[in-house]
Amino acid sequence: LHINLPTKLHLATKRFRNFQSVLSWELKNHSIVPTHYTLWYTIMSKREDMKVVKDCINVTRSFCDLTDVWVNTTDMYIPQVVGFRENAKLVICMGSFFLVPDKPLDPPEFEIVGFTNHISVNVKFQFDSPGILSEELQFYLAFIEEHAGNSVKRHQPQITGNITKNFNYVIDKLIPNTNYCISVYFEPKDPRKINRSPLKCTLFRPRRESESSESATIGGIITLFLITAVFISTVMILKRIGYICLRNDFPKVLNFYKLSVWVFAELPPLEKVATVEVIHVNRKKKVWNYNYDDENDIENEAAPHLISGGYTKHGLTGKLCPTSTTSPSLEDCSLEDCSEPSAEEPYLPEPKGDAETPMAPGPGPWQSEGTSGGYQTRGTLWQDPTSEEDSDSTEGSEGRIVFNVNLNSVCVRALEDDKDSEVTLMSPSCPEETVELEDLNETESSVLVASEEGTQLPFTNPSTECPRPQDAPSDKSDTSESDVDMGDGYIVRQVNLKKFN
Amino acid sequence: MASENLPQGSTRRRLSQPSSSLIFPMAFVLSLLMALVLVSYSSGRSLGCDLSQNHVLVGRKNLRLLGQMKRLSPRFCLQDRKDFAFPQEMVEGSQLQEPQDISVLHEMLQQTFNLFHTERSSAAWDTTLLEQLLTGLHQQLDDLDTCLGLVMGEKDFSLGRMGPTLAVKRYFQGIHVYLKEKEYSDCAWEIVRVEIMRSFSSSTSLQERLKIMDGDLNSA
Numbered sequence: 001l002h003i004n005l006p007t008k009l010h011l012a013t014k015r016f017r018n019f020q021s022v023l024s025w026e027l028k029n030h031s032i033v034p035t036h037y038t039l040w041y042t043i044m045s046k047r048e049d050m051k052v053v054k055d056c057i058n059v060t061r062s063f064c065d066l067t068d069v070w071v072n073t074t075d076m077y078i079p080q081v082v083g084f085r086e087n088a089k090l091v092i093c094m095g096s097f098f099l100v101p102d103k104p105l106d107p108p109e110f111e112i113v114g115f116t117n118h119i120s121v122n123v124k125f126q127f128d129s130p131g132i133l134s135e136e137l138q139f140y141l142a143f144i145e146e147h148a149g150n151s152v153k154r155h156q157p158q159i160t161g162n163i164t165k166n167f168n169y170v171i172d173k174l175i176p177n178t179n180y181c182i183s184v185y186f187e188p189k190d191p192r193k194i195n196r197s198p199l200k201c202t203l204f205r206p207r208r209e210s211e212s213s214e215s216a217t218i219g220g221i222i223t224l225f226l227i228t229a230v231f232i233s234t235v236m237i238l239k240r241i242g243y244i245c246l247r248n249d250f251p252k253v254l255n256f257y258k259l260s261v262w263v264f265a266e267l268p269p270l271e272k273v274a275t276v277e278v279i280h281v282n283r284k285k286k287v288w289n290y291n292y293d294d295e296n297d298i299e300n301e302a303a304p305h306l307i308s309g310g311y312t313k314h315g316l317t318g319k320l321c322p323t324s325t326t327s328p329s330l331e332d333c334s335l336e337d338c339s340e341p342s343a344e345e346p347y348l349p350e351p352k353g354d355a356e357t358p359m360a361p362g363p364g365p366w367q368s369e370g371t372s373g374g375y376q377t378r379g380t381l382w383q384d385p386t387s388e389e390d391s392d393s394t395e396g397s398e399g400r401i402v403f404n405v406n407l408n409s410v411c412v413r414a415l416e417d418d419k420d421s422e423v424t425l426m427s428p429s430c431p432e433e434t435v436e437l438e439d440l441n442e443t444e445s446s447v448l449v450a451s452e453e454g455t456q457l458p459f460t461n462p463s464t465e466c467p468r469p470q471d472a473p474s475d476k477s478d479t480s481e482s483d484v485d486m487g488d489g490y491i492v493r494q495v496n497l498k499k500f501n
Numbered sequence: 502m503a504s505e506n507l508p509q510g511s512t513r514r515r516l517s518q519p520s521s522s523l524i525f526p527m528a529f530v531l532s533l534l535m536a537l538v539l540v541s542y543s544s545g546r547s548l549g550c551d552l553s554q555n556h557v558l559v560g561r562k563n564l565r566l567l568g569q570m571k572r573l574s575p576r577f578c579l580q581d582r583k584d585f586a587f588p589q590e591m592v593e594g595s596q597l598q599e600p601q602d603i604s605v606l607h608e609m610l611q612q613t614f615n616l617f618h619t620e621r622s623s624a625a626w627d628t629t630l631l632e633q634l635l636t637g638l639h640q641q642l643d644d645l646d647t648c649l650g651l652v653m654g655e656k657d658f659s660l661g662r663m664g665p666t667l668a669v670k671r672y673f674q675g676i677h678v679y680l681k682e683k684e685y686s687d688c689a690w691e692i693v694r695v696e697i698m699r700s701f702s703s704s705t706s707l708q709e710r711l712k713i714m715d716g717d718l719n720s721a
Contacts, residue, residue, distance in 0.1 A: 042579070044575055044579075044582055044692070044695045044696075045582075045584065045585075045587075045695075045696070045699060046582065046584045047579075047582045047583070047584070073702070074589075074699050074702040074703050075699060076575060076695050076698070076699070078575065078576050078579070094574075094576045095576075096574060096575045096576060098568065098695075098698060098702075
């Protein structure tokens with residue numbers, strides 16, 4: 001027998017530490033009261049039979065805790081309460097409950113302003129649709145919590161259903177010189193999880209203070225710091241990669257200011273040379289016919305010889321003027337074998353007496369006083385540094401002069417103002433006045449070149465007046481080589497000179 | 502060895518320096534960088550999709566409207582219950598990325614709108630409540646359309662064919678088939694109303710998750 005009595009089912013959610021769902025029922029007619037109740041339930045999402053709640057079988061209480069039973073918050077539950085009196089069913093009651101998890105409402109924005117005797121809390125609503133807000137706010141309660149030290153006080157401003165604007169709440173009765181922290185939040189009327197806002201604090205003092213400017217100041221300082229940091233880091237990066245502030249302090253090794261190489265358009269020759277003008281003189285070779293009457297002719301003539309390689313060998317005589325005029329041992333000789341003396345001068349730096357000649361990078365010059373062999377040289381001579389020892393060794397010993405001149409293109413001449421200054425290569429007193437072929441051959445490949453030994457090419461001192469070959473006493477030279485054609489012409493030959501002092 | 506200074510006529514070879522044309526681009530880049538720092542700090546807004554509080558409130562209102570639309574007690578339609586296989590794991594799961602979450606949410610709202618925006622629905626439900634529901638759904642769809650344009654870009658077609666979105670489409674297709682089979686009876690509509698409330702409740706969880714993700718971006 002089922003007696004349907006008016007009943008009322010009520011699902012209440014109580015605020016405890018954890019959210020709980022408690023289903024309770026109430027009979028409207030109290031004339032017939034069941035002695036015990038049993039609770040069943042089912043869901044709408046699936047076709048399932050009623051399930052009994054184990055903790056709610058033949059209970060005398062009129063409520064049942066379903067927290068651990070109704071766990072699916074998105075489903076609709078259909079409970080059924082059956083009231084019994086002894087074994088007879090007196091009442092059957094069913095209902096439907098949709099457990100929608102009421103999401104917490106985000107706290108609103110607010111500002112606090114401290115005054116002399118109160119704190120003003122200005123709550124701002126920043127929702128796009130105020131109408132929806134008013135509908136939703138009816139399900140919520142707004143609370144303002146006041147934290148002062150260890151005490152917490154909660155204020156509940158009255159919110160009507162038509163709120164569309166911000167509202168202001170005043171907190172008074174404050175303790176002077178006390179730090180007050182304010183928090184605003186919405187609490188659902190149907191208790192759920194509350195989402196509290198972070199606390200905002202102010203130190204309450206008898207004078208008016210504003211925290212809004214403080215946060216703006218801090219924000220501005222942080223912004224300025226960030227900007228400065230970004231700017232400095234950018235500048236440092238640009239400097240490091242070389243876009244700005246290029247280095248100008250180059251290493252000294254790269255400093256070309258002090259090098260004399262910039263002065264000249266081309267490097268000076270590595271080897272020391274002396275300018276010699278060769279005056280080409282066509283000489284006819286004469287063969288000595290054992291006639292002593294033709295000495296002068298032989299002295300003054302030097303037949304050019306064609307040499308392989310395009311050079312024309314001519315007889316050259318060079319004169320080494322001794323430092324002392326007391327022992328002029330060499331006859332004067334002159335180099336006159338020159339076709340175009342003005343145009344074909346070899347590019348040799350003009351000696352400047354004792355002046356230094358420009359230095360070219362490379363082996364250091366060997367500056368000689370030109371006293372080797374007792375002869376004074378003019379200017380400085382370049383010498384291969386590898387042959388310094390040889391030159392030192394030759395100093396004081398036999399000198400060696402090698403001339404290698406293309407007589408078709410150069411002029412070899414002692415460049416002196418004094419026309420009489422001549423370069424004497426060897427003693428004119430060599431009995432062999434004619435130029436022997438074999439001697440010429442020896443000198444064939446050594447036309448006015450510095451020998452490997454670095455033979456010094458001495459020149460006469462411009463102040464020294466070299467005796468002419470015809471004037472000088474015929475102090476025979478100790479040359480071991482063939483004689484030289486003296487006179488107006490020059491003889492190209494290899495000459496080994498010895499001391500005459 | 503004597504050394505000499507360079508004569509006045511000689512020229513010194515200078516190293517090349519970056520031309521002035523490079524300075525201005527670098528200055529522009531620096532200014533742009535500073536402006537980005539200022540904008541990101543002052544505005545405090547993220548560059549991703551921003552579901553505002555209003556969007557959540559509208560969704561909550563729509564759910565409440567669905568509850569108010571009840572015309573008969575569900576307990577009288579227990580025999581018409583059906584398991585529509587709602588993809589709850591895909592909707593409520595946290596393994597989805599933000600673009601996929603937005604796509605799923607948009608699909609659910611759009612399908613719900615299409616379900617209630619028919620002549621048969623107008624005959625079954627209260628007109629006023631139904632219009633409010635459709636307005637709210639349309640408002641939520643507008644908010645999500647903006648997010649879809651920012652997040653998805655050219656990938657919208659590919660996301661529309663991905664698994665979770667397809668599951669949502671199949672789910673609503675089953676609802677349409679059920680209504681047709683039940684000939685759009687009152688209990689069938691009631692079963693559908695309850696089912697839509699269930700799916701809508703799950704989507705609000707998805708909205709909350711998107712809002713949390715956006716909040717993390719702002720705080721980062």
